[in-house]
Amino acid sequence: MYWINGQQHDALAPSDRGLQFGDGCFTTARVIDGRIELLPWHIERLQQAAQRLMMPLTDWGALESEMARAAESIPLGVVKAILTRGSGGRGYSPQGVKILRALSLAALIPRTTCRGVNRASAWRSARWLWRVIRCLRGLSI
Known part of the structure; x- marks a missing residue:
């Protein structure tokens, strides 16, 4: 079960440009x-990504509320928010597509991954990692 634009759904249209x-x-x-950790930062990152991809979402407060609602019953887990351009005509051009889909999914963290890490190292600073925008096609912008 997940939410699309504030409504609970069981399926996503196969014509969605995020899938296609x-x-x-x-x-x-x-x-x-x-509770979602660093929720304002996640919303800000989505805003920057949507702007770069020229995907106009105006109701960011609704997406933030939807993510918070999805997290309410999760003691330890994750919420994933996905923005897609929605369903459109055939071909690569997004021209004429006016529907933007905002999906929220919540999941518990499996017990096997709850043990934590004893030692870790990073080769880049966290600031650099934060600037990476995660796109659905696997590219970072």
């Missing part, structure tokens, strides 16, 4: 005790 062409972006946020 990877036309969209996403963020995955950690949930602890029903």
Whole structure:
């Protein structure tokens, strides 16, 4: 079960440009005790990605509320927000597509991954990682 534009759904249209062409972006946020960590930062990153991809979403407050609602019953897990350009005609051009889909999915973290990490190292700073925009087609912008 997931939410599309604030409504619960069981399926996504196969004509969605996110499925057809990877036309969209996403963020995955950690949930602890029903609350999303760093939610304003995740929304800001989605706003930047949508702007770069020329995907106009005007109701960011609704998406933030939808993500928070999806996280409410999750003690430890993640919420993933996906923006796609929606369904459109045939071909690669997004011209004429006016529907933007915002999907929110929530999932528990499997017990096997809850053990944590004893030691880790990173070769880049967290600031650099934050600037990477995650696109659905696997490219970073």
